Amino acid sequence: MSAYITATGRYLPGDPVPNDEIEDYIGKAGLASADLREMILGNSGIKTRHYAIDKNQQTVMSNAAMAAQAVRAAVARAGLGPDEVEMLAAATTMPDLLGPGHASMIHGELGYAPMEVMTAHGICSSGMMALKDAYLQVAIGEKRNAVAVASEFASRGFKSSRYAEMKSVIEEGTLPMETAFLRYMLSDGAGAAVLRSEPEPGKISLRIDWISLTSYANTEQACMYLGSNDNACTKSWGDYPTTTAAAHDGALAIRQKLSLLPHLVEVGIQEYQKLVAAGKFDPEKVTWYPVHYSSERMKELMIGEFKRRDITRGEMVNWYSNLTRVGNIGSASIYIILDEMLSEGLIKEGDTLVCMVPESGRFIISFMHLTAVAADRV
Structure with missing residues (x-):
């Protein structure tokens, strides 16, 4: 048997945010200079991105809600009803909650009929992990259809208020380059794909x-990580006596x-x-x-x-x-x-x-x- 992507959908929150408005949304953290920002943006080539926070650094839409919007768009294009989806495989880097799983939260947001769900947690490849799980389920005939979705809400973790307790910011007024770099690089949004055992009539x-x-992973220590203050990751954020202590030591700042x-x-x-x-x-x-x-x-x-x-x-x-x-x-x-x-x-x-x-x-x-x-x- 085979599996086909028969429909896709995406959701990008808000209007495109140009480079000169980034800090209107996420604010400034430490003494990062305009020269540093321009160097990072120049190397990235990114001209615009989307944020699910507003200029008051308030959440406009949750991670699960963005994913649900992408799923709805894909399911509508596939001509499926809300009670016909048999499986939801979801991926993200930073979900809204530590638990339940991201897929469960999206399913609840959708309100679709009972179905199988799975959550793939990781960074960029987690989206492909979710897609592969859905693909195999359809390909072996376990499911007639499945939806795979991946979503990210990075901006919520880059708000300037997130760094107020960091030791380097308090004592030196600086943000480590490995953290400052990512603040200008990552964006918010969601994409979804409907997989079926037969291709869709009348279209590609x-x-x-x-x-x-x-x-x-056997070849190097972590390159991009969240939950520790060094890439050996020997001490996790959960090993600190309090989350405040973890934040002070920089363990709650995503790094590259x-x-x-x-x-x-x-x-x-x-x-x-x-x-x-x-x-x-x-x-x-x-x-x-x-x-x-x-x-x-x-x-x-x-x-x-x-x-x-x-x-x-x-x-x-x-x-x-x-x-x-x-x-x-x-x-x-x-x-x-x-x-x-x-x-x-x-x-x-x-x-x-x-x-x-x-x-x-x-x-x-x-x-x-x-x-x-x-x-x-x-």
């Missing part, structure tokens, strides 16, 4: 040929160990080469490369490594990204990319797509191979 569906997820990012590029291309060598796909026959990456600088590093290794499709001219327009929405990014491509009619029957989602958390590399099909040709 995406057959999922395979999904590959590989962890390289920037010096490790080149390693992510290396293992990502290593995994790409392994898949090609195994005959999983022919790079010369790929129509599109929908790729999630954190910055335009990261794309430059990846293309440079392709060239260094003398890989034929090193230029990958058919990359598709919406990073500059919607920002880095982590686990939701690949869903939103595919929704854009389908909505804009960029994908034609017979096209093949290789989606790539590298995760810097502790290095997970995800690939997905899709084939665009029409129901009357299957």
Whole structure:
């Protein structure tokens, strides 16, 4: 049996926020200079992003509510009723609650009939984890349909008030670069996909040929992390006597160990080469490369490594990204990319797509191979 993405949906909160308005929403933390902000934004290439907080740093919409909106859009396009969805697989980096699971909260927000749910927790690759679970359930005939959704609410963690108790801010008036960097990089939003065992009549569906997820956590300590103040992660936020003590020590600030990012590029291309060598796909026959990456600088590093290794499709001219327009929405990014491509009619029957989602958390590399099909040709 096969599984097909027959409909997609996305939700981006509020109007696009340009670079010069970022701090109107998240405020200033420490003495981060305008020069630092411009350097980070210049490397990222991001021009606008979306926030689910307002200029008073108040939540406008919860993470679960954004996910529910994306699900509703996808389910409506699929022509399914609220009582016909058989499974919900959900992913996020920072859910609204430590428990229950994100999928349960989204299901409650939707109000759909009883169904199976699963929550994938992680960073960028968690969206692909949820999608793979839904894909396998449909492909083996366990479910006739499933919805996969990924959502992120990063801005809530970047509000200036979050850093008021940090020792470095109190004593030195500074925010560590590994934290300041992410404040200008991450965005909010949600994307969803409906999977069914048959393609949708009268339109293009995406057959999922395979999904590959590989962890390289054995090769390095954490690169992007939340809940500790150093990337060895030997002391968790829960090990402090109080959450105030954890916040003071900087354990509640999300961080990125920037010096490790080149390693992510290396293992990502290593995994790409392994898949090609195994005959999983022919790079010369790929129509599109929908790729999630954190910055335009990261794309430059990846293309440079392709060239260094003398890989034929090193230029990958058919990359598709919406990073500059919607920002880095982590686990939701690949869903939103595919929704854009389908909505804009960029994908034609017979096209093949290789989606790539590298995760810097502790290095997970995800690939997905899709084939665009029409129901009357299957």
